[in-house]
Amino acid sequence: MLASIIRTVVPVVVGVLLGWAAKVGLDLPEGAVAELVTVAITGAYYALGRWVETWWPAGGRILLAAGLTGKKPNYDLAA
Template sequence: MYDSIVRTVVPVIVGVLLGQAARIGLDLPAGAVTEVVTVVTTGAYYAVARLVEQRWPALGRVLLSAGLSRRAPVYAPPR
């Protein structure tokens, strides 16, 4: 469970940070633009990181879990 939580939270944190960085120096309404930029950035980051993980697993682990987890999460089928 820890692995899946870390791999979800890290891209969200990156998305928020990049979304805030995109606002610096721009005169934009904070609420709506930040939400849209954060969601788009987070989704794009996660998609790219998953593609990188398929090609270079070690780099993917760093991008998706900041190196806090060495395994990809394993999801058991429902009983």
């Protein structure tokens, strides 16, 4: 469970940081536009991480889990 939490939180944190960086020099309103930029960047970052993971698993671990865990989440269907 910890691996799935880390792999969810890291892209969100990176998306927020990149969203803040993207707003530097831009006159974006603090409301919905800024939130949409953050969500779009987070989604793109996660998709990039998953794509890199298919070709280079260690790179995916770094991008999606900041190297904190090497495990992929395991989803049990018999819950």
